[in-house]
Amino acid sequence: MNEPLTNAYYELLEEIQAVDFVLCELTLYLDTHPWDNEAVQQFNHHAHQSRQLKKQYEKQYGPLFQYGMSYSGYPWNWKEAPWPWQV
Amino acid sequence: MFSQRKFYTPYTSPTDPCPPIEVKSYETPPQLYLGFQPPCLPQYASAKEALHRGTLWPALYSPYESPYKRGDTGE
Numbered sequence: 001m002n003e004p005l006t007n008a009y010y011e012l013l014e015e016i017q018a019v020d021f022v023l024c025e026l027t028l029y030l031d032t033h034p035w036d037n038e039a040v041q042q043f044n045h046h047a048h049q050s051r052q053l054k055k056q057y058e059k060q061y062g063p064l065f066q067y068g069m070s071y072s073g074y075p076w077n078w079k080e081a082p083w084p085w086q087v
Numbered sequence: 088m089f090s091q092r093k094f095y096t097p098y099t100s101p102t103d104p105c106p107p108i109e110v111k112s113y114e115t116p117p118q119l120y121l122g123f124q125p126p127c128l129p130q131y132a133s134a135k136e137a138l139h140r141g142t143l144w145p146a147l148y149s150p151y152e153s154p155y156k157r158g159d160t161g162e
Contacts, residue, residue, distance in 0.1 A: 018134035025143040029124070055103075056145045 005082065012057055019050045091115050092152055116149035
């Protein structure tokens with residue numbers, strides 16, 4: 001797993017980052033606007049989308065999270081490069 | 088050019104120990120004037136743009152212009 005990261009890798013990662021940013025913004029917004037139905041629907045839509053993107057990422061590039069938040073490859077490979085700061 | 092940075096000139100006294108700072112400035116982001124955010128504000132079209140802008144709503148967009156790069160002498 002030492003070949004350099006492809007463009008597609010970074011694009012997918014940025015997409016995940018963008019969706020998670022929207023979720024973060026909506027979380028803060030909904031804290032003060034719990035009755036805003038449109039925002040809740042948007043939040044659930046993005047939550048689903050985020051889950052899909054992460055599943056897609058993990059299928060190609062390995063686990064994103066630990067402690068059961070992600071499935072593991074075989075053999076146990078969460079410690080493989082690249083680490084987050086190397087990405 | 089519209090900017091959220093505002094300028095003022097502090098009083099400088101002849102007895103100031105250090106060389107005076109002639110012009111000082113501060114940022115005035117939109118949330119200062121917004122109060123309680125109304126629902127259904129228009130949002131950026133794509134999540135990626137929202138990420139690059141740093142907010143989901145154009146009304147709250149606040150680019151930080153460094154006073155040092157721009158030269159902090161207001162128009």
